[in-house]
Amino acid sequence: MSELTAELIVDQDFPQDVQIAPHGKQVAYILAPTGKKEEHESSAIWIASTDRDREARQFTAGEAHDRHPRWSPDGKYLAFLSDRAKRGTGQLYLIAADGGEALALTSIKNKKSVDDFAWSPGGGQIAFTSSDEPTEEDEKQEKERDDARVYGEKWPYARLRLLLLATREITTLAAGERHIADFTWHPHGTEIAYVVHQTPDLEARAHEVVIERIAIAGGEPQVVCHFPCAIHSLTWSQDGSTLFFLASVAKKSQSSFAVYAVPVQGGEPTHIACGQTNCAAEVRALHQTSSLAVLIGEGLGSRIDLLDPKKGEAVPLLGDMDGERGVEYDSWDVRRSEDGKLTVAVVRSAGDRPREVWSGQEQAGQNARSTGLQQISTHQEQLAGISFGKQEPFLWTARDGLKLDGILIRPTGEVEASPLPMVVLVHGGPYGRWGHEFHLHPLDWGQWLALAGYIVLMPNPRGGFGHGEQFAAAARGEVGQADYQDVIAAVDAAIARGIADPERLGIGGWSQGGFMSAWAVTQTARFKAAVMGAGVSDWGMMVMTSDVPDFEQELGGSAPWDGVTQRRHLELSPMTFARNVTTPVLILHGENDARVPLSQATGFHRALRRQGVPVEFVVYPREPHGIAERAHQIDILQRVRRWYDRWLKG
Template sequence: MPHPEPTDPLTAELVVDIAAAVTPAVSPDGRLVAYDVVAHGDAGGNAGGGAGGNAGGRPSGAILVAAVDGSAAPRRLTDGAARERAPKWAPDSAALFFISDREEEGSAQLRRIRPDGGEDTVETLTSRRGGIVGHCPLLDGRTVALLAADEPTAEDERREAERDDAKVWGRHLPPTRLRLLDLASGVVRTVDGLGDRHVVEVTQRPDGGPLAVLSWSTPELGHGVMTAELHVVDPGSGAVHDLGPVGAEAQSPAWWKHDGGWHLAHLAVTPGQLIGGLAVVDTVPPTTGPAVEHRNLTADMSVCPTELVQVADGPPLALFADGLDTALYRLDPETLRFQQLSKTPGLLAGLTASRSGDTVAVLASTAYEPKDVHAGPVGGPLARIGDTAPELRGIRWGVQERLSHRAADGLQLDGLLILPVGRARDDGPFPLVTLVHGGPYSRYADEFALNAVDCGQWLAAAGYAVLLPNPRGGSGHGHEFAATAAGAVGGDEWTDVLGFIDLLVAQGVADPERLGIGGWSHGGFLAAWAIGRTDRFKAAMMGAGISDWGAQAGTGDWGILDAALGGSNGWDGPGPHLHDRNSPLSHAARIRTPMLILHGEQDTNVPLGQAIHFHRALRHFGVEHEFVVYPREGHGLEERAHQLDALRRIRAWYDRLLRTRAGA
């Protein structure tokens, strides 16, 4: 439950400066867990071991290590003065590898540290121009697989110096290649058999055998995720065995052994689909030639796999989104079905396991506890071993309730309601702000989320009730639930959201005269869509949202996947196009609700043009709105000053427009 009495005010600075634990890694022997803690420039250290930060206001990170059994408090291994991340253990658990841009900001290099030492034991193992983007220590203890682009040539440097830098599209992004670092000599050799394919993940077979490598045809995201292939690579000879194409958004290759033979599983969108729930897909790599059979191990499940992790001595483990909660499963090798081991309220993420699979660590969050490192036996219970943000215990939170609602067509839906701080349902009706999640293949778990994007408790502290609905199209209810978004955005998902609002109005929680709506990314789209369908909302906020699905398919990172959501693209003929019907821009003439538009200037996921076009339409029709662009930001906000601005601006927008009624 939330803290019974307020002791400290919730300020924008506190929200932005919360340190966050990320990417835990259990040591192979199961005794220790390492993780990195990320914070912003002015966050400073705290009792939980927060990162130090940098003067530019972008996040930096420190590496911490703790005993899995909680016998020793977390201890910093690095000082957090740089962005240090992605800890991974040596196979003997005696050293820890991680990536750091300490030598040159923005150029990450591989470093190694002893867990029983400190900064004085750090070794820098690479000095590649352009840095590295990933690493995987191999089981021989002598080699680390690296993911890195080619270093710039003398000609590249000349062209850059002389600004002779025309970009040939399709060749303007250098592919990341698989390379093998010999720790004794420092020599790095490149696996040439993958050609110019862009390598995105690598996992070694648990017996020290070949590597499973996932690659794309190009680093361009939208086309890359559609052209993924699996390969088996011999780390000794560099020989490559191509297993052939895999599904959309393929990720997380994991080896497992059964009846003397090796299987290779991975996550991907349900086979044969572009839009829908993720599935665990399995194959038995043949001795030669491509894989001929890919089996969906999660078919017909009403939950959605989110992470897949291999272990040495058994079948893989997986996390599943299960409504508002998260469950841990293990594959049954006999039935080839996943069996639930435990279910936890709220969110679990970042699953990592010891070599035997007996010990696991995760990031866990519940309604009033932010994500922190929890560890223990695979069957549970898991105990919290991190204390990353102790300053939050002095804050009183709005009560967070679980909601259940049956849509008009009978589909069961869930969501969350956050009541104003210090208030109960009987104190209503309240001004209600509905925040729609992104994706749409995402969800609200019953977790604590407090940042510039997920700002429910920030608004609750200002006296608002906040609705966090999970409409169809999202995760947590199986493939069919998620697949309904294909070509139908703004349809049933919008009526799902409206149904939740009507429910809270009928229950006396929401004041029908003081309704607001907002969201980021797909949530921003749905906010813009909502105010083109109804005048019920008195204020709206669109963060990095889509206003024109045709332009999004043509210019956004995800390309054809956005076209599948919007229903069509602009090169299918003169129209009418389905994506026009599904675009908020097409309904701008109906809008009367004041709109706040926030967008990152360097966003390539949802390009800035989406916001500019919508701004011009609102200006044309005389709709009150405010359009804010954040320099240097992509599809979200990283810089501290920008996050502070967004939090204050969003609250001020709703305050001005939803508190005009007497007594508000």
């Protein structure tokens, strides 16, 4: 049996962003390494045959960050984004579907990247968004270091632009002091609908947005509707009468997501599907049919349904089980061909199978799950000789009677008699979830720890994805309360079933999982080791310093400026109770984390040192909220294992 090393984990190549060609016979996708070795990311476009007539082949060199491949409507070309001319600045390129040299459609001299793009239905135009290029005065000030930043001035608003392929002429359709965040073409190619944020700042996502539409011939934009918070997956119905999108049920940041519809001529958006007992993740219109394809999370799994938007009825297209094996989808596409069949492509994984591209077909509207799904890529052969831990659903009941779910991974061969040392890994979000996917990533230590001899318990406490609005809403102003009790109830269940040794318990996680780990050690001494990865220690400081302050205030329950009587954030902050900690804590954090700033880790480290708690504090230079550099990812994996071994096995 081959040995799993940290290097094998970080050198995995992950397929992403699958796109089916119009004829349904090919799938384009991105293959990207888990960790980057240099300053900038790299990725390549690959193409696979849906019928496996030809092996998947690399289509671009992968020496730059080639991404976002999109087929032309006639299937003869692929447009994509790449920073091959200037690393870190992505421009729009065009390449023939049978290969050749890629042609830059936007200037490689541009200093601003293209953010997003979409082909017109007829294929003669491409709409895209990008911010304005710096003026001569801007460049002069930067060169002379006379470049003070004033809040509210010189926002890098994304503009909606139109490229005419025949002449390469570019016009700006939507400008002004507003940020274009998403857009979609009218099925006849006559108009574009788009979402307007007040500013490019992430803070704007928590405030009112506007959907507008504009004729490509020009003219004034028409307001379709206002919505109190961010939306995504904007798509136009095939008859041109309705716009669909995803947004939160409660119209708050921490909430389950649902499908909404709004008349193109204007009106109030209507909630038409999902969000109450399950969660919508993405919605797409299908060509030549009124149905929508919706990716839905429910329980531990995800499925793709065909939704009739008028009746609100859904027909399963692709479920979350392959026989007895649960499966998960990281990326997906559905396309209807002229013969009435739906071609489906997904990036799929399971508890014992890493991520690969799969494809299959089914008649549109058939009242059964799709059949004939087959693997069409082979990118994870380096893991083939490794015997991974046995992954299984873990169900338990909360103290208030709520039925909960999660994942349990058992070591291969049960290296010692049960009960075993157990590590509890808490997911991020809190609107995240542990599901049927393959749990092997620099920030997902499930299999990595199982192969080191640990039982790994991965609970899904309240606040997460897959159980609807009431479940998600439980985290608003209540983090560390019912969700923490859910985690503890899962631990109790594992002990009661003879799975876990109560004297050898660890806890860990990243982001919200890092918060829960920090919170847990302030509330109990049951855990003998903890890993706090990019975790929150002070919700008040998060409101003041995070790049999503409204979201953090929703979770923490109040802001520091709410007055001396409104201090819920203090009651929910690990920092408030740091004097209680006796558990050894490993703190890991990215230096340039804007979501959970480094001060959260620095402060908690300082508090634990003052209490004489065994603590190790590691900062990763240059890193944001998710650790991206290969060497740092290896360090995390090795350091996490050593920490648990030291305190749970030593």
